[in-house]
Amino acid sequence: MDKEKKLKIGFYEFSGCAGDLLTIIHNEDYLLKVWNSAEIISFRLATSKRDEKANLDIAFVEGSITAEEQIEELRKIREKSRILIALGTCASFGGLQSMYSHLGDFSSRFNSIYPHKFTILKPIESKPLESYVKVDYFIPGCPIDFKLFLFNFTRLLRNLPVELPSYPVCIECKWQENNCLLLKKIPCLGPLTRAGCQARCPTHNLPCVGCFGPYEDLNLPSWLKTLQENNIPFKELEKKIRMFFGVKVKEILSKLKNKK
Amino acid sequence: MKKIKVDLVSRIEGHGNIYIELSNNKLKNIRFEVFEGPRLFETLVLEKTPEEVLNIVCRICAICNVSHRYSAIRALEKIGNIKVPKEITLLRDLAHYGEMLESHSLHLFFLSLPDFLGFPDAVSMAEKFPELVQIGLKIKKFGNSLMEKILGRIMHGENMIIGGFGRYLTLEELSNIKKEAEKLLPEAIKAWEITHDLHYTTFGEESMLFVCLKPPTDEYGFWGDEVLISNGEEYPVEKFYSFIEEKILPYSSAKHSYYQNRPYMVGALARMSLLGERLHNASAEAFKKSYSLSWIRNPLYNNLAQAIEIIFSLEKVISTTEELLKGLSSLKETSLTYQKFNGKAVGSVEAPRGTLFHYYEFKNKKCVKANLIIPTAQNYASIEQHLKTCVCNIIKKFGTKEEEMIKEAEKIIRAYDPCISCSCHIVKTS
Amino acid sequence: MKAYKLKKEYLKEYLKSLEDFGEVWGPIKKGEIDVYEKITDYSLLNLNALRPILPLKKFLIPPKFNTFFYTKDGKYENALKEVKRKIVFGVHPCEIHALLTLDRLYKERYPDYYYLTHRKSTWIIALSCVPDDKCFARSLNTHFVEEGFDLGFTDLEDYYLVWVGSSEGDDLLRHRLDLFDEKITSKDLNRYIEWRKWRDNQYQLNLDLTAMPDIMELSYDLEIWNEIGERCLSCGTCSMICPTCTCFNIADHLGIDDEPGRRERFWDSCMLKIFALVAGGHNFREKRVDRVKLWYTHKLKAFITEFGKPACVGCGRCIANCPVNINVAEITKILKGEEVKK
Amino acid sequence: MSENLYEPIPMRIVRRYDLVENVRFFQVRPVEIERALTINYKPGQFMMISLFGVGEAPFSISSSPSRPGLLEFGIRKIGVLTEELFKLKENEIIHIRGPYGNGFPIEKMYGYNLIIVAGGLGAVPLRSLLLYALDNRDLFKKIYFLYGARRPNEMLFLREFLELKEREDLECLLTVDKDDTGSWTEKIGVVTELFKYLKDIDPQKTYAAVCGPPVMYRFVIDKLVNLQIPKHQILMTLERRMRCGMGKCGHCVIGSIYTCVDGPVFTYWDVLHMKDLI
Numbered sequence A: 001m002d003k004e005k006k007l008k009i010g011f012y013e014f015s016g017c018a019g020d021l022l023t024i025i026h027n028e029d030y031l032l033k034v035w036n037s038a039e040i041i042s043f044r045l046a047t048s049k050r051d052e053k054a055n056l057d058i059a060f061v062e063g064s065i066t067a068e069e070q071i072e073e074l075r076k077i078r079e080k081s082r083i084l085i086a087l088g089t090c091a092s093f094g095g096l097q098s099m100y101s102h103l104g105d106f107s108s109r110f111n112s113i114y115p116h117k118f119t120i121l122k123p124i125e126s127k128p129l130e131s132y133v134k135v136d137y138f139i140p141g142c143p144i145d146f147k148l149f150l151f152n153f154t155r156l157l158r159n160l161p162v163e164l165p166s167y168p169v170c171i172e173c174k175w176q177e178n179n180c181l182l183l184k185k186i187p188c189l190g191p192l193t194r195a196g197c198q199a200r201c202p203t204h205n206l207p208c209v210g211c212f213g214p215y216e217d218l219n220l221p222s223w224l225k226t227l228q229e230n231n232i233p234f235k236e237l238e239k240k241i242r243m244f245f246g247v248k249v250k251e252i253l254s255k256l257k258n259k260k
Numbered sequence B: 001m002k003k004i005k006v007d008l009v010s011r012i013e014g015h016g017n018i019y020i021e022l023s024n025n026k027l028k029n030i031r032f033e034v035f036e037g038p039r040l041f042e043t044l045v046l047e048k049t050p051e052e053v054l055n056i057v058c059r060i061c062a063i064c065n066v067s068h069r070y071s072a073i074r075a076l077e078k079i080g081n082i083k084v085p086k087e088i089t090l091l092r093d094l095a096h097y098g099e100m101l102e103s104h105s106l107h108l109f110f111l112s113l114p115d116f117l118g119f120p121d122a123v124s125m126a127e128k129f130p131e132l133v134q135i136g137l138k139i140k141k142f143g144n145s146l147m148e149k150i151l152g153r154i155m156h157g158e159n160m161i162i163g164g165f166g167r168y169l170t171l172e173e174l175s176n177i178k179k180e181a182e183k184l185l186p187e188a189i190k191a192w193e194i195t196h197d198l199h200y201t202t203f204g205e206e207s208m209l210f211v212c213l214k215p216p217t218d219e220y221g222f223w224g225d226e227v228l229i230s231n232g233e234e235y236p237v238e239k240f241y242s243f244i245e246e247k248i249l250p251y252s253s254a255k256h257s258y259y260q261n262r263p264y265m266v267g268a269l270a271r272m273s274l275l276g277e278r279l280h281n282a283s284a285e286a287f288k289k290s291y292s293l294s295w296i297r298n299p300l301y302n303n304l305a306q307a308i309e310i311i312f313s314l315e316k317v318i319s320t321t322e323e324l325l326k327g328l329s330s331l332k333e334t335s336l337t338y339q340k341f342n343g344k345a346v347g348s349v350e351a352p353r354g355t356l357f358h359y360y361e362f363k364n365k366k367c368v369k370a371n372l373i374i375p376t377a378q379n380y381a382s383i384e385q386h387l388k389t390c391v392c393n394i395i396k397k398f399g400t401k402e403e404e405m406i407k408e409a410e411k412i413i414r415a416y417d418p419c420i421s422c423s424c425h426i427v428k429t430s
Numbered sequence C: 001m002k003a004y005k006l007k008k009e010y011l012k013e014y015l016k017s018l019e020d021f022g023e024v025w026g027p028i029k030k031g032e033i034d035v036y037e038k039i040t041d042y043s044l045l046n047l048n049a050l051r052p053i054l055p056l057k058k059f060l061i062p063p064k065f066n067t068f069f070y071t072k073d074g075k076y077e078n079a080l081k082e083v084k085r086k087i088v089f090g091v092h093p094c095e096i097h098a099l100l101t102l103d104r105l106y107k108e109r110y111p112d113y114y115y116l117t118h119r120k121s122t123w124i125i126a127l128s129c130v131p132d133d134k135c136f137a138r139s140l141n142t143h144f145v146e147e148g149f150d151l152g153f154t155d156l157e158d159y160y161l162v163w164v165g166s167s168e169g170d171d172l173l174r175h176r177l178d179l180f181d182e183k184i185t186s187k188d189l190n191r192y193i194e195w196r197k198w199r200d201n202q203y204q205l206n207l208d209l210t211a212m213p214d215i216m217e218l219s220y221d222l223e224i225w226n227e228i229g230e231r232c233l234s235c236g237t238c239s240m241i242c243p244t245c246t247c248f249n250i251a252d253h254l255g256i257d258d259e260p261g262r263r264e265r266f267w268d269s270c271m272l273k274i275f276a277l278v279a280g281g282h283n284f285r286e287k288r289v290d291r292v293k294l295w296y297t298h299k300l301k302a303f304i305t306e307f308g309k310p311a312c313v314g315c316g317r318c319i320a321n322c323p324v325n326i327n328v329a330e331i332t333k334i335l336k337g338e339e340v341k342k
Numbered sequence D: 001m002s003e004n005l006y007e008p009i010p011m012r013i014v015r016r017y018d019l020v021e022n023v024r025f026f027q028v029r030p031v032e033i034e035r036a037l038t039i040n041y042k043p044g045q046f047m048m049i050s051l052f053g054v055g056e057a058p059f060s061i062s063s064s065p066s067r068p069g070l071l072e073f074g075i076r077k078i079g080v081l082t083e084e085l086f087k088l089k090e091n092e093i094i095h096i097r098g099p100y101g102n103g104f105p106i107e108k109m110y111g112y113n114l115i116i117v118a119g120g121l122g123a124v125p126l127r128s129l130l131l132y133a134l135d136n137r138d139l140f141k142k143i144y145f146l147y148g149a150r151r152p153n154e155m156l157f158l159r160e161f162l163e164l165k166e167r168e169d170l171e172c173l174l175t176v177d178k179d180d181t182g183s184w185t186e187k188i189g190v191v192t193e194l195f196k197y198l199k200d201i202d203p204q205k206t207y208a209a210v211c212g213p214p215v216m217y218r219f220v221i222d223k224l225v226n227l228q229i230p231k232h233q234i235l236m237t238l239e240r241r242m243r244c245g246m247g248k249c250g251h252c253v254i255g256s257i258y259t260c261v262d263g264p265v266f267t268y269w270d271v272l273h274m275k276d277l278i
Ligand SMILES: Cc1cc2nc3c(=O)[nH]c(=O)nc-3n(C[C@H](O)[C@H](O)[C@H](O)COP(=O)(O)OP(=O)(O)OC[C@H]3O[C@@H](n4cnc5c(N)ncnc54)[C@H](O)[C@@H]3O)c2cc1C
Pocket: C277, C278, C279, C280, D046, D055, D056, D057, D058, D059, D060, D061, D073, D074, D075, D076, D077, D078, D079, D080, D081, D082, D083, D124, D125, D238, D239, D240, D241, D242, D243, D264
């Protein structure tokens, strides 16, 4: 391994809170190891050294796309990268800012905040990376969990595919020995959400709000039914699902309608 | 005519360019172009319950998520007329100190000091100044661990809720925090000494107007319900909030804020200049040694002010944990239900980079209006003013040396510790 | 089996003295539930705890642990050399029955090194219990134990009757023989008999599990299963909390920089979609209902074939924890066509 | 041996080459040569092969215990681990543990006719049985080896099997669904068509062993049942997801059986009375 050349990697960010890149910077014990194990071509938040022309083995991209200019930039990153990874829930599913993406009322929402002409950017409805370019792997989380990142970072360095937990938050919640909040009819999104966070919210007696995005085998009808039976209106529950599931919501809800 | 452009200034949070236009060896135009894809947070919170508002607003920014959460909670508790015991406030403050330590050390050691010592980043700087980088890492780690332990994770921890906390840390964790802070204090002092001895260039000097929150006691602190201004004025936050004037710029997705037609500065430098006399112990000593009249003219001293706030925060962590060790076990896990939630309020805390205002209006437990005024947006006009002065002075001294201009301009921008993701959530003008 | 008496006021002192042997663990309240935790403050011990959310298995096969490390040059290195001895106090009969089942599963036919290593250093102090509306151990005959513990405490109001179940138990007892009373009088005997009678009658939940294997077999294609399948959230909670569920998965973690890599083992659940997926994409239990069926077949039928008794020990954890009320009581009632209260 | 049965032992790759596209032959021996003769197994058993950092998966042993010292596998590239295995060169190290599984009930088969029916990759475990029977030829009566592949270039061990055709004491019948090479000299048609070459078999004194893709089983078994071979003398090997190989991890459970310890060899009778087996 040592004899082999270090992989060239880059970290980029679009619209988001920088939380995913900061998660990497904030893991002091590992930051230098991450730094040493690859050739960092670009990491604007951490270094002024950067090479925009170099081709990359792996590009980690945080944030969703909320302006036309970003599409171009993203395409450039895609073109020069062998593997492109959506880092975090914004990049993977659109994030919080995509919660209304199904409504098609972007311009009126936009104008309610920016009533003036805007020349520096052409803003558009927030969408995840996948809406514009091919994404090889997703590492969701708002923000990402460092352990899960590290697990996959080392896999990528060894040319292995990203692997995410194939179970919902509830599994980790039980490992943490928590009493289930759904039993108290608190709308916890645990069973609908992919694990990876170590069930942080339920461990603090708070319902999971779904920040790791949807779990692939979620059973939405049953989850809704249990809570609706306890007088929580559908609208309130739907709002919670929309919070972090971004553009995935459409697909998830459409299955619900087919069922009915 | 000559145009100089620095695309995407590095080692700052978010996206910003420097644009300089020269004509006949004179500065014609200078801009700090700030652009961040809009996320429209003010619309995201509409229709949401108070809890959901908290889930959302901390995500504005990962660096100062606690401040956002804390400001929002202060506003929401005013609206819901919810009083919390002293220990809850202390615990919140403790997390808030964690954020100060994390944010200041990230900025000082990793984003700003490489400028002064001539490195592209902290990792390269570590080869020559291993100790300094180690201190930075340790303080940052400690700040993060405070947030993780109290709030559930390093960032966007959901544990701080209206009325209190979902779960409390143990007494053992608390006393470990105290021990750790005591161990770090001498190192923080060492870091301040190094920062104190740096060479602060004077190209950008220009008189400044400072604004910060006035702590409720006569101590130094990071929140309050009144605003202090360096011209001697004081207002309740609601009032000051309504005074802030904003100007729209075509080249920026953040606006310029003015107070009485003047740019103003918020942040560590503002706080130190307005409240520094209230410090005690090691932070007071550091302040006395470092403070000079240049502070009120030169934004580069924001770095030094942050170094002192790191000392202050560590001292506060020690005293706060001491107090909490006595009262923590009396607290019960919060599970709040409220019948009514109507009204409007401003909640405000000092974020690491300055005063933060969250305004909300609620009807029937649903948010109907929200407005957030963020430190970097408030500093924006001030940043550009200093950039201008700086470039003019450089031309006077060196002629139109591009490299020099860019270096100094970046230094000023970084000294302000801008947080661009935050700054782009701007006020609705109506 | 030899028996002694221990006055209740000595309990905490006695348990504390056992720290000379190792860590002392027991049920402690955490919100509305109990968890087995290392005891530092003996006043926190919940003597009335019924079902700590994670059962004994968490000591024997932890939810997540490293099985081995491997160095950069590919050398194997055992990751579990030594386990601190744990003395677990407050273990109820049904859990000990589950333990005996796990012993058979893990000690026989390819002994499991990790289980054995933990098992050897986990000493059990049983405690009698009074059932609530979710316990149905009597229906499964798991409400008493004669083996599987080192010491067994029966609560007789002002004192405990203490059975010595093993040589290790004898050591534990002799450690503070001064606190125990060796004389068992006829009065004690009567009290014990009375207590047993009384306690047997405390079961509010009684399930008739006879013929369950046949019923499982015969009901296999009934529509009623589909309804249960649709209700299941596939959250895996049942597998995590059931004392006899021990399926696991394995993942390799590469080391970064100079760190060694490791192979990790963690609890898995047959309720998860990926559980029976094989390379090439074929899934033997794609549908939720098939997974629910497997779970209950395994509890109520397969184990009987394998070990002569069901895997369910009647602890009531699934009743207490399934968020959509799928549990052994519910399933047996449904399959037997009995009216079920929702 | 280590008391930890999960500890894999290092093996050196002695030889490896492609059997067909995407299926590779691996011949390995213990790095510690003294260990070589301590590895005992039965035809039909499997090993867990590990690549540290990548994972572990079950693979049937393709060699015969009658030829000790070396272990042979035929591995299809289908996913993460197998792809990494394919990147290894001769002399490199893998780790294995085992053997696991019940294997074929060899002793019971002594004195019987053998009909071995393989489809595609099924030849991997059945080769072990075939080689074993040939090495102990006098223990068995007639031996038939029927092997079908889709095309000539998808037939594993083709040269080896063609050579076996020379033997008088074995009826080796090879067939392909379609010949796209033009140079195929053996049979053409699906594997079930080879049954017409089976002559004068006393079904009561016959064991059949079947392994191949799922679709093949039903047709082959129909044929065997037609021949009146008792259901418990029809053997088949099944595949499930496995993590431990030792009846612990639960992944391979079907009803009350563990495919890894109660199988992977099952009789047709097992399959008939147990649900979901195939
Ligand atoms: C008893 C038995 C004998 C086998 N013999 C052979 C053989 O001789 N030759 C051959 O090529 N293949 C054989 N297989 C199948 C082989 O185990 C799978 O092809 C292999 O697991 C694929 O691994 P992968 O990581 O490349 O695939 P992926 O599709 O990447 O697998 C993904 C994950 O699922 C797991 N997985 C997928 N399928 C299985 C499975 N069937 N059992 C256990 N884990 C699984 C893998 O370990 C991996 O971690 C056998 C399987 C069994 C059960």
